[in-house]
Amino acid sequence: MSQEHDVEWAQERLTAVRRQVERRIVGHQDLIEGVLACLLSGGHVLLEGVPGLGKTLLVKTLGDALHLEFARIQFTPDLMPADILGTQMVLQDEEGRRHFQFQPGPVFTQLLLADEINRATPKTQSALLEAMEEKRVTVGRTEHPLAQPFMVLATQNPIEMEGTYPLPEAQLDRFMLKLEARYPSAAELAQIVDRAAGAAPAAVTPVLTGEELDTVKSMVRSVVVAGHVKDYAVRLVLATHPDNAGSPSGTRRYVRHGASPRGLLAMIMAAKAYAMFDRRLNVSFEDLDAAAAPALRHRILLNFEGEAEGIGVESLIEEIVRETPKAPA
Amino acid sequence: MNGAVPAGRAGDQGAPWPVLRVEKLVGELTRARLLQRVIEHCLVGLLVALVASVVAVLAIRMQWLALPLLPTVVALLGAGLLCAGATAVASRPDSLRVAIDADLALHLKQRLSTTWELLRAGGDAGLVARLAEHAVRARLPARVEHVFPVRYGICARLVPVAAALLLVVSTVDVRRIVESAPPVSDRAVIEEGARLREFARQMAEQAAREALTRSAAAAQSMQRLGARMESGALSRSQSLDRLRQLDSELDAERRAALADGREVQTGPLDVEPVESRPAPGASALRQLLQDLLDGRASSEELTPFTADEQTLAQLGIDPEALKDALDRLDAGDRDAVRRILDDLARSAQSERDAAELRRAQRQLDQARRSLGDTVGDASPSGRAPARAEGAGGEGDGDGEASADGMSPEEGIEGAPLGGPPGGSGSAGEGATERRAEAPRPSDRTASGAAVVRPEGQPGEGRVFVSEARVLPTANPATTDTTAIAARFQPQLEAVLAREDVPPHRKALIRRYFLNLSQGLPPTDARDEDQR
Structure with missing residues (x-):
């Protein structure tokens, strides 16, 4: 199979996955694309949205469609790291001898939904985030590698912040994309009613195996980013910094800290996935524009003035995309 | 092409057709972009050259530039186009940049670049072949001219306008239009023009009557200038320039007339003592000589004249020559006397001419003053307009005040500074300078001593600034406390009656506030209470 055929095939597979997801999920096209882009890039997603928008269903459906193992953890203040990672259990064999045996926690899965991650204590959050970064769990002196592919989809409820432990900036940076689940439109709501309150929910067939997913992921990595496109991505990230000469006025006025180099990588990787969705072997300016908000919105910190005036990071990113020149000067 | 493809790699002759197609397309796009740039640059260059040509043609037409018209225009246009073309070629576009621009223009999502x-x-x-195939499968343009069309902006729209303007200024005599058109309708200029023209007309009549050739010519010049000023063809500054110029010419004519009459080199007007003042005995001498020729008088009657050398000198007659002529007349030779008589007549006419020209100069002075000339002191004759004011009118003849504000006698008195009146001609510019240095009459005290007026030094004086901070001082109150106390006590009693105050404390409270109202320290009441 030539690489050109691989591209066609990959695009076809991805379309099939999306079609399977759409059998259960109404709308949320950008959310589905973002989660798929993150999965193909080997990153993790932070989903933000009010309860009841279908975030859990989306992740579960994705697991079904991709033939991936799925687990869900509801984060609560009393959740301990061991509840996530697993623990050493004392077991007694037939001869009466006792020994420790590691009992893996729910993190040993392929698609992990960490529901309301900001409700757990920082200690528990940190345990999960370390596993996300290292892709392994160390208990005692033993390392336990996590299954591959491994992706965490953490959710946050933006309206109930009382009694929560907001993720610190360094932890937020570990999420490749931050996606926002918007409220459905009237037509979508009607469609949701038809699907959920009607007959039995539609069955989702696995259309992509783990091996096939690995192949698609490697193809996404091979998507070409031309020099001038890369320069544009760099300009976009630099424009999020208030002390950069070419930054827009909004950034200079309201931003305390701009995006990290990890944000640039996240944007490039997401753009590569978007290019693959569009059956292209090269990244375009439009791919970067589309990836800018999910990759940068949780990496831009507003200053006091921005917080006080209720400035949205989204509007700042829109301004950055609008004012950053695409072609080199 | 800037983006040369390395041999043996992608882009060889044996490369797949999509690669060749991309190569060809980028080459065509680069050429189209270059053509676009050349045309746009040339339009700008042409516009600049046309504007420069218009300016140059105007300058040539107005005779500010002494250059041939057509070669100048051709050279400017050629230089403009050449520079623009050279700039466009020098900034030849990079092929990658062209591909990026084409991607953006055609929404190819950076496939081509x-x-x-x-x-x-x-x-x-x-990978290149697959990318090229993707690019070719996208909407690659069939005609590259549409990707980089020539943009006919504001420059292109202004080029015909500038060309038309150039044509107009090349074919129309702008100078004549500018000079014939009334630039301003300055009423003062028009009125002065009318006055000048009327004066010139009268002067011309006078000159014709008396056969004054120089005055007649001057009258014509004045008449022309007056007519132009009256028609509004000259602005105020132009009028002043022409008036000064004419004044200068008349001054030269006047000097020439005086030189003709006296056969001496005259100095400036200030030291021309007898300019409009014929010698007292000129007409009597002429009459005597004529009577002598006609046989109605004898030589003895001329004795008072031959003895008065000063008068003869003023008349420009050599006493020895007069004696010799009289001797010859006695011997029967009348020619010598006739020559003297002719000389006297010619001298009288020249003096009359000079007087008329002098009168004309005063008229010019008056016109200049009316038009607000501020450089009157620089007039060739050295006459300040303010001094001419003292002339007391035109053509006053003998005894009038001279232009420098002095009486003729004063002028004569001043003459010795330069030399004797009508003398050897040593009175000249030097005399004028010396006179200028002498104190003016108004600069003399009652006793006649010169007042020394040192010249000031223009400049800014020194400024001293000081700032002081003063602490406020206590001031007595301006409100009368008696009136307040009168109101205060009933209010106090009302409050004490209303509030729940222990009876034994009421007196203390009353005293406390009454003390306050009278400006006493409230502690006195407490001390009293304690006591």
Whole structure:
């Protein structure tokens, strides 16, 4: 199979996955694309949205469609790291001898939904985030590698912040994309009613195996980013910094800290996935524009003035995309 | 092409057709972009050259520039186009930049530029071929001219306008239009023009009557200038320039007339003592000589004249020559006397001419003053307009005040500074300068001593600034406390009656506030209470 055929095939597979997801999920096209882009890039997603928008269903459906193992953890203040990672259990064999045996926690899965991650204590959050970064769990002196592919989809409820432990900036940076689940439109709501309150929910067939997913992921990595496109991505990230000469006025006025180099990588990787969705072997300016908000919105910190005036990071990113020149000067 | 493809890598002759198609397309796009730039630059260059040509033609037409018209225009246009073309070619577009621009223009999502970048960098041939195929499958343009069309902006729209303007200024005599058109309708200029023209007309009549050739010519010049001023063809500054110029010419004519009459080199007007003042005995001498020729008088009657050398000198007659002529007349030779008589007549006419010209100069002075000339002191005759004011009118003849504000006698008195009146001609510019240095009459005290007026030094004086901070001082109150106390006590009693105050404390409270109202320290009440 030539690489050109691989591209066609990959695009076809991805379309099939999306079609399977759409059998259960109404709308949320950008959310589905973002989660798929993150999965193909080997990153993790932070989903933000009010309860009841279908975030859990989306992740579960994705697991079904991709033939991936799925687990869900509801984060609560009393959740301990061991509840996530697993623990050493004392077991007694037939001869009466006792020994420790590691009992893996729910993190040993392929698609992990960490529901309301900001409700757990920082200690528990940190345990999960370390596993996300290292892709392994160390208990005692033993390392336990996590299954591959491994992706965490953490959710946050933006309206109930009382009694929560907001993720610190360094932890937020570990999420490749931050996606926002918007409220459905009237037509979508009607469609949701038809699907959920009607007959039995539609069955989702696995259309992509783990091996096939690995192949698609490697193809996404091979998507070409031309020099001038890369320069544009760099300009976009630099424009999020208030002390950069070419930054827009909004950034200079309201931003305390701009995006990290990890944000640039996240944007490039997401753009590569978007290019693959569009059956292209090269990244375009439009791919970067589309990836800018999910990759940068949780990496831009507003200053006091921005917080006080209720400035949205989204509007700042829109301004950055609008004012950053695409072609080199 | 800037983006040369390395041999043996992607882009060889044996490359797949999509790669060749991309190569060809980028080459065509680069040429189209270059053509676009050349045309746009040339339009700008042409516009600049046309504007410069218009300016140059105007300058040539107005005779500010002494250059041939057509070659200048051709040279400017050629230089403009050449510079523009050279600039466009020198800034030849980069092929990758062209591909990026084409991507943006055609919404190819960077397919073309990515392929071209890899192709130029000699990337993996297989990947380049696939990228090229993707690019070719996208909407590649069939005609590259549509990708980079020539933009006919504001320059292109202004070029015909500038060309038309150039044509107009090349074919129309702008100078004549400018000079014939009334630039301003300055009422003062028009009125002065009318006055000048009327004066010149009268002067011309006078000159014709008396056969004054120089005055007649001057009258014509004045009449022309007056007519132009009256028609509004001259602005105020132009009128002043012409008036000064004419004044200068008349001054020269007047000097020439005086020189003709006296056969001496005259100095400036200030030291021309007898300019409009014929010698007292000129007419009597002429009459005597004529009577002598006619046989109605004898030589003895001329004795008072021959003895008065000063008068003869004023008349420009050599006493020895007069004696010799009289001797010859006695001997029967009448020619010598006739020559003296002719000389006297010619001298009288020249003096009359000079007087008329002098009168004309005063008229010019008056016109200049009316038009607000501020450089009157610089007039060739050295007459300040303010001094001419003292002339007391035109053509006053003998005894009138001279132009420098002095009486004729004063003028004569001043003459010795330069030399004797009508003398050897040593009175000249030097005399004028010395006179200028002498104190003016108004600069003398009652006793006649000169007042020394040192010249000031223009400049800014020194400024001293000081700032002081003063602490406020206590001031007595301006409100009368008696009136307040009168109101205060009933209010206090009302409050004490209303509030729940222990009876034994009421007196203390009353005293406390009454003390306050009278300006006493409230502690006195407490001390009293304690006591």
